[in-house]
Amino acid sequence: MPPRSRAATYAKRRQRRMAKVDHDLTDDQWFALMEIWGGCAYCGAVDAALQKDCILPISRGGRYTLTNVVPACRSCNASKCNLEVTAWMRRKKLDERTFLVRQAETLQALA
Template identity: 70%
Template sequence: MAVSRSRTAVYARRRKRRMAQHTHDLSDEQWAALAAEWQGCAYCGASDRPLQRDCVQPISRGGRYTLANVVPACGSCNASKSNDEVTSWLRRKQLDERAFLLRHREIGVALALRFPAPDAASD
């Protein structure tokens, strides 16, 4: 069988390899709690659209799907951010960088207490 050499297929294979290199441990329960805490898109605040899982630190830059690295994002923000660094993307879009970072931290601390890391539970 011939391997597709289209740009899309090449990028899909690269992403699949990157995804396989790391453990992604975001459970469905954690995702539901994240979405409930944010009450909409973490970036623009839209609550009338379906939300997608967006990695604050993109997978292409070493991020992974974990409670501390994922935020809910509307499709528009998720596609626009792509694999950009979140703070520079927020500035370019003229969104409130400080408000996002503070809210991300607050929610992260609250959910870390609710869902302790497996290593911390054994201490």
């Protein structure tokens, strides 16, 4: 059997992590999140295709839930990778306070 590539190894590892946790974000909740945020939750890009980004990464125990997912553009999602959101925002010089307040308001609106 030929050796696996690094990407294949990481993909298999992610697949195992995803199978271990219970994700309860519904499609309706995801569409509501995208509508309320109106673009990327981090940089505010509105024309970009949005991806589900876990505030607490799956590799650190997060999962796809209403309270842990925000819409992110591909650039922000890839840049954040598996970092903690506030540390990543400080490094990128993004306004973390505004993000956290807006996230709290969004969750309150959906409750």
